[in-house]
Amino acid sequence: MSGKAKFAAIGSVVTGAIHLRNEKPCQDALFLRAEKDFAIACVADGHGSDKCPYSDEGAAAAVKIAADILAEMLPNLGDHKDIHLPKRIESEWKKQIEQVHAAAGREAPKGAEFPYILYGTTLLAAACVKDFIFALQIGDGNMLMVDKKGARPILAVAENVGEDTESLCLADAWAFVRTQIIPRSGRAPALFLLATDGYANSFADSSGFLKVGTDFFNIWQEEGLDVIAENLEGWLRKSSDKGSGDDIAMGVMTWQ
Amino acid sequence: MNERNLPGGEMSSRILDFFWIADCSGSMNGEKIQTLNYAIRQTIPDMRKEADANPNASIMVRAVKFNDGAQWHVPTATVIDDFDWVDLTAGGTTAMGKALELVAGELKQFPTDTKRLPPVLVLLTDGQPTDDFKKGLDELLATPWGKKAVRIAIAIGKDVDLAVLEQFTANAELVLEAKNPQLLVKFIKWASTVVKNVSAPSVGEGTAGAIDINTIPVALDDDDEIW
Numbered sequence: 001m002s003g004k005a006k007f008a009a010i011g012s013v014v015t016g017a018i019h020l021r022n023e024k025p026c027q028d029a030l031f032l033r034a035e036k037d038f039a040i041a042c043v044a045d046g047h048g049s050d051k052c053p054y055s056d057e058g059a060a061a062a063v064k065i066a067a068d069i070l071a072e073m074l075p076n077l078g079d080h081k082d083i084h085l086p087k088r089i090e091s092e093w094k095k096q097i098e099q100v101h102a103a104a105g106r107e108a109p110k111g112a113e114f115p116y117i118l119y120g121t122t123l124l125a126a127a128c129v130k131d132f133i134f135a136l137q138i139g140d141g142n143m144l145m146v147d148k149k150g151a152r153p154i155l156a157v158a159e160n161v162g163e164d165t166e167s168l169c170l171a172d173a174w175a176f177v178r179t180q181i182i183p184r185s186g187r188a189p190a191l192f193l194l195a196t197d198g199y200a201n202s203f204a205d206s207s208g209f210l211k212v213g214t215d216f217f218n219i220w221q222e223e224g225l226d227v228i229a230e231n232l233e234g235w236l237r238k239s240s241d242k243g244s245g246d247d248i249a250m251g252v253m254t255w256q
Numbered sequence: 257m258n259e260r261n262l263p264g265g266e267m268s269s270r271i272l273d274f275f276w277i278a279d280c281s282g283s284m285n286g287e288k289i290q291t292l293n294y295a296i297r298q299t300i301p302d303m304r305k306e307a308d309a310n311p312n313a314s315i316m317v318r319a320v321k322f323n324d325g326a327q328w329h330v331p332t333a334t335v336i337d338d339f340d341w342v343d344l345t346a347g348g349t350t351a352m353g354k355a356l357e358l359v360a361g362e363l364k365q366f367p368t369d370t371k372r373l374p375p376v377l378v379l380l381t382d383g384q385p386t387d388d389f390k391k392g393l394d395e396l397l398a399t400p401w402g403k404k405a406v407r408i409a410i411a412i413g414k415d416v417d418l419a420v421l422e423q424f425t426a427n428a429e430l431v432l433e434a435k436n437p438q439l440l441v442k443f444i445k446w447a448s449t450v451v452k453n454v455s456a457p458s459v460g461e462g463t464a465g466a467i468d469i470n471t472i473p474v475a476l477d478d479d480d481e482i483w
């Protein structure tokens with residue numbers, strides 16, 4: 001190894017078994033970016049209920065906006081107590097949603113408040129740089145940090161039952177955004193994955209999803225990241241079929 | 257694609273727990289309990305169809321009956337394909353609070369992760385609690401799954417304490433007033449269909465926010481007011 005970190009990002013998004021049966025579009029979105037000095041992965045889960053008919057568009061806007069803002073703010077990401085970043089993501093997402101709504105010629109909002117719930121979505125975003133990972137999350141979904149010692153959840157909520165989720169569409173959504181800095185320990189190879197909740201919900205229990213992390217790490221180390229990239233869509237498809245039936249978006253970043 | 261094992265541990269569909277909570281007090285005797293028995297039996301084929309249409313959710317049904325106390329009528333979570341309804345008989349007082357305590361005790365056993373879908377609780381009654389209803393409701397709402405449950409109440413006839421049922425549902429629109437047997441059948445059938453809705457995320461409104469209240473059957477002006 002040259003001593004310089006190498007970054008990679010792969011991912012996939014699949015329409016859930018339930019949406020396929022009901023001929024509904026995928027509501028999840030994925031955005032990846034890998035450069036010489038960093039990698040970024042973002043996933044979002046549009047709520048998909050009757051009250052959120054355009055949540056696929058909300059999710060697509062969220063991942064792109066988050067990736068652009070993270071890339072721009074990379075030099076300052078180390079200060080994770082800064083509330084500027086969540087506030088900026090919320091405000092730019094809401095601004096873009098209003099533009100999308102107007103451009104599509106949809107019915108103008110009746111009240112004073114724009115009905116952002118029409119586009120409601122979660123967001124999970126992470127940026128890997130040389131010394132740390134910055135992770136950000138609002139709403140459901142799962143992130144894992146994995147190295148040779150094992151997989152550990154990041155930004156997990158201790159008690160999260162049912163389907164009531166936090167969302168970018170809420171008023172003052174920035175206040176619900178959780179962030180964390182995860183320092184790299186030495187120069188050991190590490191893998192970071194983030195997925196919408198359709199993946200973790202496909203397992204009988206939480207340990208089943210943790211094992212995804214260690215399985216991916218081992219495949220990466222023994223066979224290479226290309227093997228994961230080639231198989232990922234099929235794995236996610238089968239997982240949705242056998243498990244939750246939900247859409248799944250997943251991003252995987254590695255660095256060594 | 258290479259044939260290899262799927263990454264991760266054992267997979268499973270998501271469990272949706274459905275609870276019937278039925279009043280069997282003396283005032284239910286006669287047509288009310290007969291209609292309730294008939295209507296619940298009628299929901300079984302539709303719930304089976306829904307289960308077939310969505311193999312990613314396993315509908316598990318239980319039932320509680322209450323009069324002088326509360327007992328499990330169907331104590332074991334029963335997959336809808338194996339579920340059958342044994343007729344209830346009526347007699348005694350209205351220990352509604354004890355019934356909620358019984359359900360709360362069951363929900364306490366559920367793991368607090370997102371694998372399970374929010375339970376659906378359907379309370380059917382024609383009267384007013386004769387025990388400590390608040391204690392039962394407090395116990396229910398103190399459990400994470402009780403708080404998240406979709407809670408629907410069906411008021412049978414005119415003598416129901418609607419304020420109590422609104423406390424149970426926390427949403428006046430989910431208290432359905434059945435003033436005759438036809439409406440009772442319609443409401444029971446409707447309540448059984450909410451299993452379709454609970455897997456969609458709701459935002460800031462509790463789980464019940466995912467339910468489309470526009471689909472609730474409405475009483476017609478010329479409907480007879482029998483009860």
